Amino acid sequence: MSQSYVRLDHQFQGFPSGIASYLIPDGPSGGTLVEAGPASTTAALLSGIRAAGYDPLRITRLLVTHIHLDHAGAAGVLLTRHLPNAKVFVHPKGAKHLIDPSKLIASAERLYGARMGELWGEILPVPEDRVVIVQDGEMIGSLRAIDTPGHAVHHHAYYDVKSGVVFTGDVAGVRMPDSRYVRPPTPPPELDLDAWTASVERLRALEPRRLCLTHFGEFDDVSWHLDDLMSRLSHWRDWLSADLSVDALRQREVGLLTPELAASFERVGNYTMCVEGFARYFAKRAAA
DSSP: OOOOOEEEEOOGGGOSSSOEEEEEEBTBTOEEEEOOOOGGGHHHHHHHHHHTTOOGGGEEEEEOSOOSHHHHTTHHHIIIIIOTTOEEEEOTTTHHHHHSTHHHHHHHHHHHGGGHHHHHOOOOOOOGGGEEEOOTTOEETTEEEEEOOSSOTTOEEEEETTTOEEEEETTTOBOOTTOOOOBOOOOSSOOOHHHHHHHHHHHHHHOOSEEEETTTEEESOHHHHHHHHHHHHHHHHHHHHHOOOHHHHHHHTTTSSOHHHHHHHHHHHOHHHHHHHHHHHHHHHHHO
């Protein structure tokens, strides 16, 4: 498969293989960037773009798969300071939070407290006239937006109809290079297992040749990867319905990862936040 994109490593928290963006050159007139990442890593992102031989001024489209801060937190900083010719493309349910990120910031502050600045950097609003709302199935160049809730209600994956690549955001989970383990990122408050199952089936129906994960990198064993993700989601649901405990979940998975891999996964999808997402999920189902 010819390479139609360049993967860019944000070096999140000073480590490789945590958060990726993908640069898709569009010829001499422009370029598309998939994922903004957090503003704490903007310098690394811009350096990566330039190292790939590309001028950030040529980027005209910034696509965010969803509005969580590790995917879209830098959108305002990038558009107002570094990408003057770009617009940001976003799910209809996420657009208002890019234009006015105050609720997004308040929610994140409850989770991260004093670590907000360290983890996510400066979060600026995106000017409304530079926000483009993207509908399910809409084409942006060769990329088709695929509405894929489950991890978040405001989630798109982007399928490149030319190359068969899917830029998955978080709907295809978290996996580290050279690993055979896929972790479902299940933070509160929008975990929906039924919706997630349907979203994965939408990805399967595309018969993609490759999954490009934000966390982290490219994987060609598409069927195995999605099977492992859905199996782990099912196991976690069963285990946590019986014992809603971070320690219990961690003990269940002892031996699946080396200490180094375990640390990599914790940086981008830690067990505590995953369990909090299931707690919210179980509570909503009990109240329904």
